[in-house]
Amino acid sequence: MWKIEPKTFELKEETELFRNSKCYLKVKQGAKVLKISYRDRHVGYAFKGPLEYAVDTVIETSQGALGKSVKVSREDVVLVFMNPLPELKLSEAEADVDFIEEVLDICEELAEERKINLKALRSESKYFTAVFPRENYYEIIVAKENKLVYVSKNIVYITAPPDKNILVSKNNIVVSYKNKLLYFPRKGLKYPLKQVNIVLQQLNDFLNQLKYQIRIE
């Protein structure tokens, strides 16, 4: 089902693949590029080389900001699935068989573990997914206009600006909805569950859209 074009390309100029108010991804000149197809449809690219990305997992509230910014600029590997696909300025390069095999393995694993939405790859709607393979886990960015889901080792961040945010970090769970802020230390809830439920109910529609579910147990 997955197919990687056997030709390896090289990116001729720096290209910004995605940007919204919370994240961006740029791939720099000289990066190796592979074309990825799913069910005979070109759905994305794999890049290996210099790239830069940033994600603001910061929740701004009237009581102050919570969270941190992630900014990375280094040689890295990223698989990007998006619609519409950008026009890249490419030149042919020497075939990198190891990279092709690595990307194929990653694609199969992503599909098997349902880390990416295969349905979206076949649809005509706009989407953007970037997957950074890490040791033992994947760092994933899913974005649609200003909505963003960022999943890393110790962070899950979901935002729908201007007023819906969820941040699950190593120590805390933060939910903000309009001017309401709920902050729970992960070791135990200290806030009335009734208030939590009211806000979580209001977030339901949004979470369902993104196929995420938060349960307070």
Next chain:
Amino acid sequence: MITNRITETSRFSTAIFIYIKFNSIIVEIDLVRIELGESMSEKDELLRESLQELKREVERLKEELRRLKESKAEEEEYMTYPRKRVIIGLDRFIGDVIEDIMEGIREEIERAVFIGPRGVVIARGKRRRVRESVDFNEKQAAKLLEALANENRLKILKSLSRGGKYLKELQEELSNISAGTLSSHLNILEEAGLVVQEAVRGRYLITLPGRFALKMVSSLVRYLGEFDVED
């Protein structure tokens, strides 16, 4: 789903009612205790006045609860026709009412704290002594205080407490600080966790601890001013 929401609302109203009733009983007990003549001093007189005030507030909250019950009954009647918009509206309404009531109760509790001969006494329920914990990491505390111990950095925090700002906006507002110095101050504040910079838009935001630290500084300055015996 609607039935669940109505049940939740009823349970919440009951909980608030029990809370108010409980406070009301405590106020009554405290008043009786004072009237029985437990060391009638000026301080007790003050305490009595405050408790009377608290009693009036409890009455006001009772009235508010009655109004809430009435409006809830109206909402329930309206909700027999399942309409999504109404459900969301009700949640928001309940949320706002909870916030108002809780804020009212919190203010009352804060007002009902007295400093007496036996230390801090909270005028509700079981009286107990409150001992502040002084257990902290000195090195960490010194680093934090170092970040705060600069007039310009405090000005930056005050400015950011009014909303997130880009470097250019901060430069315009704090024109007496040079661009280089401003960046260096921002770095120090960022390292101390009092400020965070967005990587994508570049805005600077005051963090939750930053705002808290600013409030602490403000309270401390005010507190020291009250105890100033020089004048």
